[in-house]
Amino acid sequence: MASNEPASVRAFREWFSANGGSIHEDAYFEREKSGMGVYAKKGISSGQTIVSCPISLAVTDQVARDYLVAVLSDPHQVLEKWSSRELICSYIVMHWVSQEVDPEENSSRPKPLHRPYLDILPPAPNLKTPLQFTDAEIDLLKGTNLHGAALDRIEERSKEWKRCLSLIRETSQKWADAFTWERYKTAATYLSSRAFPSSLLSSSPSLSDPNSTPVLLPGVDSLNHSRGQPVSWVVSNLSNAPTEERLAISLVSRADIHPNSEILNNYGLKSNAELILGYGFALPKNPEDTLVLKLGSSSVRHEITRSGDGIEEVCQELALVLKQQLAEESIEDWDLDLEVLDRFKEMMEVVSSKLYHAGARVEEPEGDVQADVRQMMLTYIAGQLDVSKVILQSLDERWQKALQVAEEQGVEVEF
Ligand SMILES: C[S@@+](CC[C@H](N)C(=O)[O-])C[C@H]1O[C@@H](n2cnc3c(N)ncnc32)[C@H](O)[C@@H]1O
Numbered sequence: 001m002a003s004n005e006p007a008s009v010r011a012f013r014e015w016f017s018a019n020g021g022s023i024h025e026d027a028y029f030e031r032e033k034s035g036m037g038v039y040a041k042k043g044i045s046s047g048q049t050i051v052s053c054p055i056s057l058a059v060t061d062q063v064a065r066d067y068l069v070a071v072l073s074d075p076h077q078v079l080e081k082w083s084s085r086e087l088i089c090s091y092i093v094m095h096w097v098s099q100e101v102d103p104e105e106n107s108s109r110p111k112p113l114h115r116p117y118l119d120i121l122p123p124a125p126n127l128k129t130p131l132q133f134t135d136a137e138i139d140l141l142k143g144t145n146l147h148g149a150a151l152d153r154i155e156e157r158s159k160e161w162k163r164c165l166s167l168i169r170e171t172s173q174k175w176a177d178a179f180t181w182e183r184y185k186t187a188a189t190y191l192s193s194r195a196f197p198s199s200l201l202s203s204s205p206s207l208s209d210p211n212s213t214p215v216l217l218p219g220v221d222s223l224n225h226s227r228g229q230p231v232s233w234v235v236s237n238l239s240n241a242p243t244e245e246r247l248a249i250s251l252v253s254r255a256d257i258h259p260n261s262e263i264l265n266n267y268g269l270k271s272n273a274e275l276i277l278g279y280g281f282a283l284p285k286n287p288e289d290t291l292v293l294k295l296g297s298s299s300v301r302h303e304i305t306r307s308g309d310g311i312e313e314v315c316q317e318l319a320l321v322l323k324q325q326l327a328e329e330s331i332e333d334w335d336l337d338l339e340v341l342d343r344f345k346e347m348m349e350v351v352s353s354k355l356y357h358a359g360a361r362v363e364e365p366e367g368d369v370q371a372d373v374r375q376m377m378l379t380y381i382a383g384q385l386d387v388s389k390v391i392l393q394s395l396d397e398r399w400q401k402a403l404q405v406a407e408e409q410g411v412e413v414e415f
Pocket residue numbers: 034035036037120121122193194221222223224225226278279280281282
């Protein structure tokens with residue numbers, strides 16, 4: 001219960017409410033493997049606000065830029081080119097850097113503002129996205145879509161870190177020494193696993209605005225995810241003054257919450273690949289899983305769903321490729337269909353075999369591989385295999401139909 005909450009949570013609550021935030025009186029934080037979970041002391045009925053964060057407490061790119069402009073030497077032109085992620089990650093890392101290198105209370109430099117918030121976030125060893133994977137863990141993903149995506153993610157973040165580091169170094173070598181890759185990865189993981197789109201802060205909150213930037217909302221981001229959990233976002237005015245600073249974003253539960261049960265959020269419909277890359281967890285039998293297929297050197301990316309959406313598009317692309325290869329030669333439609341299905345099936349046999357091999361490697365209890373990462377990968381690979389079975393089954397059904405068409409035209413197909 002609240003009185004048994006860790007000291008960091010008590011400090012967070014104090015800071016949060018002193019700055020206009022509020023947490024439902026029957027909600028309490030409990031330490032768990034991934035960080036914190038939020039639970040209900042008593043039943044909480046649908047329609048109640050669970051947590052409300054003033055927009056003035058949000059970590060936005062503007063907050064990050066203002067701080068960096070104040071502490072760095074001559075940053076203006078360079079900061080203009082930084083992405084929202086670079087700004088926010090650097091702002092987060094500077095909390096640890098300034099505490100370590102510049103700890104005196106009376107230092108004239110401005111202090112970053114979100115220390116009590118960062119103190120309740122999961123420590124680096126609890127984070128499990130590919131940014132934290134060991135080389136052995138990354139290697140286990142070979143043969144899956146996630147392998148390339150994980151390597152790309154690491155390379156992108158590493159480039160960002162180096163860019164940020166070089167500006168920090170111009171101000172202080174000591175700061176640069178403390179602005180480590182490990183810390184940047186932790187900040188980037190906080191952002192990928194906890195950020196909300198800035199479009200949520202507008203008067204008509206939306207989760208899908210392409211121009212939106214990532215924003216951290218202390219307290220609101222403390223809830224774990226449950227697929228389909230009914231919640232809503234409400235932008236409200238904390239006082240009568242209609243200024244931006246007085247606005248707050250609240251998470252409202254749209255389901256009754258039972259005593260002692262976890263209070264959950266809904267992060268939206270995400271595949272296990274997205275969940276692993278950004279959040280470091282996977283859901284068993286996730287209905288949002290997709291298998292990504294690309295034909296040869298084609299740049300077209302086909303995402304096949306568990307219900308088989310996307311298969312037809314692969315067949316169409318294969319048919320185009322085949323027609324180009326045949327050039328002037330004419331081919332009956334049923335013959336083209338069978339040829340397409342043959343090629344698709346061959347491709348799927350390779351894909352499935354790579355997935356089976358990846359699964360078998362992950363099951364071997366060897367190497368520098370954490371048990372929870374191993375389990376997460378098995379869940380992911382099982383989902384990939386499920387989709388590949390859906391595809392193979394659909395190809396068989398399509399094969400039968402194409403044969404029937406051939407027969408109706410009096411053709412006997414030889415194998
Ligand atoms: C926005 S935070 C949620 C609160 C978090 N547990 C904390 O300590 O603050 C997202 C992180 O919580 C964990 N998480 C959320 N939902 C989860 C779920 N359904 N299963 C496993 N881990 C989950 C993951 O580590 C994820 O990166």
